[in-house]
Amino acid sequence: MARLQPNILVVEDDRETRTLIAKYLRNNSCNVTIASDGREMFRAMTDHRVDLIILDVMLPGEDGLSLCRTVRAQSHTPIIMLTARGEDVDRILGLEMGADDYLAKPFNPRELLARINAVLRRQAIAGTASANDGATALTFLRWRIDFRLRELRNPEGARVAMTSAEFDLLWTFCERPGRVLSRESLLDLTQGRNAGSFERSIDVLVSRIRRKIEPDQQEPTLIKTVRSGGYMFTPRVDAVGAGN
Incomplete structure (x- = not known):
């Protein structure tokens, strides 16, 4: 059976960055939905099956950390956070809000894809382990x-x-x-x-x-x-x- 393409939701207010991420992921066998703020994000989560969220910290209106906390209270959907700040304290804060991984800008799209695959692979391994043992x-x-x-x-x-x-x-x-x-x-x-x-x-x-x-x-x-x-x-x- 062919491997299903993951459904990725990209929440990023910068159009150029959002377009770059979406294009790269689509060229690498991902289905991509885009959103520019929290309202569009929640609408997309209602309308589409989402396997993983790429969530920018700096968003208009409600920021990414607050959105992460809200999503985590309602869902187990994996979240990878993006930020222009790369200090450990910011990473730790993102993890405290429930993020599964954290990537500082600027980043190589290959690294983002690798992290997406790693998070989804961990879920797949956990989901199939019981059949193995x-x-x-x-x-x-x-x-x-x-x-x-x-x-x-x-x-x-x-x-x-x-x-x-x-x-x-x-x-x-x-x-x-x-x-x-x-x-x-x-x-x-x-x-x-x-x-x-x-x-x-x-x-x-x-x-x-x-x-x-x-x-x-x-x-x-x-x-x-x-x-x-x-x-x-x-x-x-x-x-x-x-x-x-």
Whole structure:
């Protein structure tokens, strides 16, 4: 079966940049919808299936960071943010709002395409992994994480909202309970060595996951920080069979 072309939504107010991105992606087997602000973005998300959003930070009206937070509260659609500012603090802020990746302008369109493919590939791998190992989900302390559905449910059975990056990192922890995992290895496992990410992003994601699963965020017991080592996921993890 031929690989389906991904549907990419480009939200960028600069016409020249928007046109350049759309043309390059279309020439590389992507379906592209364009928007110049938040209102057009939400209209496009209503009218079209969107597999990934490329979202500029500096937009007229509501800015990209605020739009990212709004989208993330409603959807798991991956988001790659674009900005003219490349400092770590701006990247971290974007990740805090729920972005899956972050690219500073000016950028090479090839790098943007590589990041799009990396994010979509991580989703595809997570979605097919259960067919490879026979498990449809993992459980820990009555929490359940299902990578076929890409969802996390708390002990009461309620669905917990997670970004794609948060899900991938928590799944990686659940696959390796009781092991000390360095930030570098976590980057390799979740995003790939060529993703262009930085180790501080792992700290940001861990902090966000802790807010969702830890009984006490000030004294975390599920994801422990190992001094000069990285992190360790402490609970016992069990696989859930296809019939459960």
